[in-house]
Amino acid sequence: MSAETAAKVNGWEPKIVAFCCNWCSYGGADSAGMGRFQQPPTARIIRVMCSGRIDPLHVFNAFLEGADAVLVTGCHIGDCHYVNGNDKTKIKYKFLESVVRELGIEKERLQLNWISASEGEKFANFIRDVTEQIKKLGPSPLKPEGVA
Amino acid sequence: MQKGEMLIGWSTKEDVRKRGGSGGLVTSVLAAALEKKLVDAVVVLRKINEFEAVPIITSDVNEVLNSAGSLHSVPSNFAKLIADRNLKIALPAKGCDVRAIIEQSKRNAINPDNTFIIGLNCGGSMHPVTTREMLDVLYKIKPEDVQGEEIEKGKLIFETKDGKEHAITIDELEEKGYGRRENCRYCMLKIPNNADLACGNWGVTGDLVGKATFVEINSEKGAKLLQNAIDAGYVQIQKPDEKGIATRAKIKGAMEGLGKKWKEKVFVPLDNRLEYFRKELEHCIDCGACKTVCPTCSCGDISKCTEFHSRADPYRMSMYHLVRFLHLADSCIGCGQCSDVCPADIQLARLYRRFANPVQEELKYEPGIDLRKPPYFEAKLEV
Amino acid sequence: MNVYSTICPGCNFGCGLYIRENGKLELDFRKSSPANAGKLCRFGMSLPRFYAPVRSTVDGKETTLDEAAKEAAKRISGGSAAFLSFGNTTCEELLAFQKLAESYLCTGANFDALPKDTHQTLSVGIPYSEVETAKHIVLFIDPYEQYPLILRRLLAAKKKGAKITSVWWKKLAVADETVNPADISKLQLTKDSLVIADFHPFSDVEQVKNVLSIAKNSEARITFLKPFANSTWAYIAAKDAKQKSLAQLVEDINKGTVKTLFCLESDPSELIPQDVLGKLTNIIVQAGQAGAITNKAHVVVAHEPLYKKKGTLINNEGRAQALGGGSTNGLDALGIVAGTKLEFNSLHESVKKSLGIAAVDEFSIPKYERPAYAALQAALKPVEAKTALVSVYNPFMWFNMIDDNDFVEMSLNTSRGLKLLKGGTIKIKSNGSTIEKKFRVAPVQENVLLSCKKFGIEKGTITPVEVSR
């Protein structure tokens, strides 16, 4: 299905894989729940201990499995539970981002955000924004046949 | 003798001078290093014919002395051959060999202190199968009749056994799809200043043309290597003239200019990159040769690119290639070995460079040049 | 450090490579090799694994090569011995072996069932360079899985404007059009067409006849690829010998007229059912590497592996290629078995003479006669099953080596029809046994399961199966 036709299909919901670190962004997602910050049911959260654990391999695999977007999230810089894991995430992400861009995947499909455990509303807004952006783009060109 | 010094030298052994190109200096330096126990072993190409030679590691001085001669149609890379050998070793190396050795050193697979690298100026190499076809189609000579080849003034010259020379400009050859391997065309490292010595015929002037080698000393190890050969009586040297130094720089500049043009020609911007990569890779048969041969990869048989790739996955692109793209975006040195060995003729080097060119430029990281710069993917923090 | 220039034993393609002995076996690419430009397929890349060391044994006890060969001579002297070789070794050894075999030689291929005038066409293919210049290519193979090195020739042809038609159960990336194997009659061929098929012990002879007639009727060129290294020579050299088919061999073992089987560099455990092999009093194997059969054999004559051998191989194009090793101990062993001393040089001269060449030069292909064959009548039986498991034979399967093809391919519709779970498995039932396999969704014909791995439930190429979630 091309992006254009997809956009026309009513009710198509993207599927977003969100990697969250245990200490901040996963907590941020929890806070979104506690604050009842409503968001589209598009994200599937995968918890890791530190954003530094998010391997580009996982990101690639998510795309190949059919993710319409992949989110890399972690603690704000300076707040890492493991001293500086997120500093490394930042460097690695920049590198991954360049590779994904050269591969020809739209930049909206891979995003990085630092979200603290208290920023529930920010988390919800992030998911809403990404969902809107992806709805405009349509399904990922890497999505395998017959998968949803 | 010290770092930065430029010299002109030749072998003192007449048979080596005769057999080897440019005065046989490199051969003699290697032989001297072995004989005087500066190293335990050296890498040489055991020549089979003009279009085939096998790289071997040897401790036999005679094997070294008999190995002389440059072969443009033997596009090998020595880095993986010497990796994890734990030997004190000396070897001749094209720019891409040197870059690969440096990358392997960064990954702890080669001990740079025990590796003496004699860099060879390189304008490019050719695939032997292409060369044979080219001889047949363009030069109209039988490959078996060839007894020597030379690149001079932009021409590729073959000498046949009857003593005749057959020359065609490289431009013309490459226009017709022959000539140098594609990655060599856009390679920008013509004089390997990342090696301990940089040797070549560029800059040799006057009577010495064809009979001597121009050497630039790039490191203390290089100085040691050359001094050893002189002390052992294998090599004689003299100072180059200003004109020679200028000529060498001019040739380098011209070659780099040409490289740049090729780069622009090969890497035209694409509209649908994802579709392009997908199409290019659809004939992949998962042989893994591109990884096995990759001289910057220090992984064993098991690595992330292979372990998380399964032939059972119905993906539109393979995990193997995506992980390779990532790992090569910072580490690809553009040696073209992957393209050479791909059974589906996928121009892998071209694909890897599609990532490496912009990424390496953006991150200001050039692999294989500076030993002190860790692979970018290591994400070393600047504290 | 020993480096050998050698040929891949994975199939009859004739791929050149180097093998380096350096504590362990390493392979290196021989870029000047004319058949493959140094490139290797997945099997070629796993050669260090293929060359598992083997030792000479008699009834499980380790012994020397000479002793094992003497014992082999003793055990074949009973008169009820058959000799089996598909190739996989040098022309010189095969020549000696065929002399030894005298009355009972089997090369595995079912020449019996095919007219004699087709034998040369089946034995020697056309040069790969002709593939590159063809205008229309019809594939009866899966180049990706079976003979990967033909792929670059097909792509080169395509670049020059060739059209590629594949007669296969799956849409192949290289093909411009795909014809269902059941709809062969729809094929449109001309004299500009080039048919690429394969010929192996499991080939359905009716299908081979069919392919031969299609080519004959349209005056198209035809070439058969083959799975065993040097099978070209094994077939050419055996054409005057009293050759028996594999089916005949099985029958004779069952009848009890064959009690001893001498296998030269050939593993029948993939081709002859286990219970039949079990009826043999003696299995004698002469081989250069361990395999399923060396574990079962009563006598193992372990000679040097192929890469260490001296001698000649003929590839599918008919190209003669010299092996870069120096060992002739395989010949020595055959000499002991035969009771005569075998000289490499004289055998080598015979090989050259029969090829009509003065020296082995891999860069030129000897001239082969390819006599025209008469029209054939094929009687293809349609497969009568809702679902069929199609086995795509490849070097890993012929050599029973572990590979990572442990799954079946099927269409999305087929998987949906069975309500399979994504990432789940499918149960396949045949011949009374059930296996559970991973599956991969691919553009495969409906109700066909394609497999590049031997699961143990298949019979030949197409096996009717029952499937469920």
Add this chain to the structure above:
Amino acid sequence: MNDTETKSTETKSADVKSSDEKRVGVFVCECGVNIGGVVNTKAVADYVAALPGVKVTSVNKFTCSDSGQADIQQKIKEHNLNRVVVAACSPKTHEPTFRACIEEMGLNQYFLEFVNIRDHCSWIHMWEKEKATEKAKDLVRMGIERSKLLEPLEASEVPVNDTALVVGGGVAGMQAALDLGDMGFKVYLVEKEPSIGGRMARFDKVFPTNDCSICILGPKMVEVARNKNITIMSYSEVKEVEGFVGNFNVKIEHKSRYLDINMCTGCAKCSEVCPVEVPYDFNEGFGTRKAIYVSFPQAVPLRAVLDMENCIKCKACAKACERGAINYEMQPTYTDLNVGVIIAAVGFKTYDPEPRHDFGYGLYDNVITAMEFERLLNAAGPTGGHIVRPSDCKEPIRVGFVNCVGSRDKNTNIYCSGVCCMYTIKNAQLLKEKRPETDHTIMYIDIRTPFRGYEETYNRARNLGVKFLRGRPVEVKEDPTTKNICVRVEDTLAGEIRNLEFDLLVLATGVVPHEGINQIQQLLKLSKAADGLLMEAHPKLRPVDTTIDGVYLAGAASGPKDIPYAVSQGSACASRATILLKNRKAITEGITAVVDPDVCVGCGVCLPMCPFQAIKMDEKEKKANVMKALCKGCGTCVTACPTGALEQSHFKNSQILAQVKNVFKFPEVAA
């Protein structure tokens, strides 16, 4: 239990219980209406019941309740479950509960997979019930597939040697050593100077109470020396540290004093006869000391030290020493210690304005630092407590003070040193009290007086007539004849430029890390922040811990501190350390990185990734090695590993990818 709906998916007959078969039980919680009001929990349970490996599903009103937990335990028993998936709220709050619950049944606690279908589903999709149910199915499916790949883990214990090493004998280190010693633990206190006491020993008076510094510190120093559990290693340095929490092997170098410390009585007769005079570093270079000397009268230990660099080997001291303690050939000696914990109280130095000539320092005689002022003010100082100006030794009348020298300045240090406002006020006040005729102007950016008694001190100074001028000098010049200092400064409150002339200008230099900090950072593998100071494990919640277990930080090495703060930190370190010393064991993280040595190629990419220095390269085998006692389980190294030899237990690549793969499915086909 009427609030539980159970569905067994087992066909009893065809049940083969092989030991490695994954038998999953799924427990879906309704959380009252929190989940059940939005997500159709029964539909979720029915859906997952059909997934391979799922042996039983159960829906509970409150899975965390006693009855809910009992249900889990009963099902584990009934169905011989070896994996438990709980779909409920957040693992951050309830994971421990359920881990304990399954552990009671003999299952490894890491066989629990916790799926969040409340915070991450029902609460955030309240108006999209169907979609929320579909999402919940996805989340539970992801959890089930991950659970099948979970492996048992054990948190491990390492024994702790109950001795402590305190590096740095300043007030913070002394406090730490005293507290530990008083609690009965053996303590080694290593000080690189000839005497303990640190910077505080050099202060004249200390704010806000203006006590005599050495008068209150001296007794404490003696107390340290008298404590039977404390061994002072003065004039000594840490040279090597190996090992990890509970078991650090430390090599201490005792620098040569060129005299036998056991024979020396500190009588200082040697100093009297020594003919060499060198500037006295203890007095900030004012006045002189001899080449052989006792660092200051209250030194602990009260022993002399011979400064070999300046010794002329006249041997006068050797003759003067009645006990024959002096030995010119003495070499450094070494002690190997094995300690369980290390407290680093390595201190600070004051900012040196010399290289940049801040405010004319180093160019003009009459610009001095506050530390120099402090020594001049001290009765035991070079002038006997008289403030004189260096150019002519006259007592100054007009004294200017410049604050924030080397602090709050992007050209030097961005941070506030915290103590300078107070000590400047104190210094001005002390001089004013001593010589009321003097005139003081403090030029400041902001005056910071945050703690008890500080603001009062500030007010007292103002009442005394100390002038406060808000502004930073833009130009400082010396009058060549009078050597007076002329300052051009903008009074930012008045909004006018002022040209002031002072007899003496005192610079309030800030607190900066001293040179030795790099060495100790490397030895102890600590982290250093961009400002050059050592980093604590967490700036708020773990202020004296470091990222290295068993290593603690006290005092100004981790940022400027006043004395009470430094002392509290010393005590805090002692208290933290006692947890390990008392228990004699440390629990290490169960979730750690693990190396597969068969796959590792020893490329070393992982080494710099680890902020805890937990990975070592076995150079001989060329394999990376994770020291479990040091690993905190962040997994950053695992990401960097190119071969996949490094894995993070409980977050293995395969486990994470199992979740990724199960985000997606084949949509159900309509029958």
